[in-house]
Amino acid sequence: MRLAVGLLTLWLAVALADLTGDAQILEKCLGSISSPERIESDLRKLAKYASWTSEEVPCLMRCLASEKGWFDIDANKWHKQRVAEELGADIYNYCHYELRRKSRDACSYAHRGLRCLKQAELHAGNSISTLMQCSGQLNATNVQMLQYSTLKPKESIPCLFQCFADAMGFYDEAGNWRLLNWQQAFGPTHQEHQPDYSLCRLSDEQRSQASSKCAWMYDEYLCWERLNGNLNGTNLV
Incomplete structure (x- = not known):
């Protein structure tokens, strides 16, 4: 040995x-x-540990x-x-x-x-550092960031999630979800079986009717948290 x-x-x-x-x-x-x-x-x-599925x-x-x-x-x-x-x-x-x-x-x-x-x-660590960079770009205070962790129907720091999502590559050029990037950023959810996240993607018409790109992206993020059962008191990362 x-x-x-x-x-x-x-x-x-x-x-x-x-x-x-x-x-x-x-x-x-x-x-x-x-x-x-x-x-x-x-x-x-063991040399192939990174590719193990079991x-x-x-x-x-x-x-x-x-x-x-x-x-x-x-x-x-x-x-x-x-x-x-x-x-x-x-x-x-x-x-x-x-x-x-x-x-x-x-x-x-x-x-x-x-x-x-x-x-x-x-x-x-990448998720948190990216979020902090976005908060700095938007001049968000620590108090505002703490308040943001309790998610509201309307985003309390406008466009924070869009900044985070763009930096993390949550969407492709066509506006479709890159689901793996979402999962890597947020980690496992409390549900053992993966929900149907396709329900969260708004239609092109719904997106165009939203007040802004920031607004519809935040709505889709709220849906993500809702399906995962984390909507109340959930932190962004």
């Missing part, structure tokens, strides 16, 4: 950097889960999360406070629905949670 340390460290840097942050933990977990006969195959699978080395992520003190295997739950303290509130908030979405299968539950935390590391 010691011969694998170099590969393990490389994989950590690419796939789980700043989350597990410890090659020794990964080596320990592989030592308990894998075998001399499977180690080369498992390492090849956990290809069974229960490895549960072990990693447990060794970090983030996941209680016996109770089958995440230590949410510790995750927030060690990774930061922004990353935790991005994944808080996923970390609460319990499953009888602790391995699957831990895998989904750790994968979300990695996605949060990639996207949450």
Whole structure:
């Protein structure tokens, strides 16, 4: 197993950097889960971690999360406070629905949670920095930003969402949603199954009748939050 340390460290840097942050933990977990006969195959699978749609080395992520003190295997739950303290509130908030979405299968539950935390590391900071740039461009105060977090039928900081959506690439040139960009910006919702977001796209006629582009984009964003069950007291990111 010691011969694998170099590969393990490389994989950590690419796939789980700043989350597990410890090659020794990964080596320990592989030592308990894998075998001399499977180690080369498992390492090849780990090298493709970014493209996994399901956990290809069974229960490895549960072990990693447990060794970090983030996941209680016996109770089958995440230590949410510790995750927030060690990774930061922004990353935790991005994944808080996923970390609460319990499953009888602790391995699957831990895998989904750790994968979300990695996605949060990639996207949450960008969402927040982009929002702050937009608030600066619109001369919004901190008080106004706090008030904006409680969404109103009429946008309290005019055109803030348009600025954010344009910067994040939420729409293509034809005005259609780039759904993946929305999902990466906001993170998982509390609903396990994806709603039909096509209901939120206003018709071309409805858009043309709106008072402004900012207005119809904000209306579509409110629909996004409504379908996700987050309309009351929801933060923009």
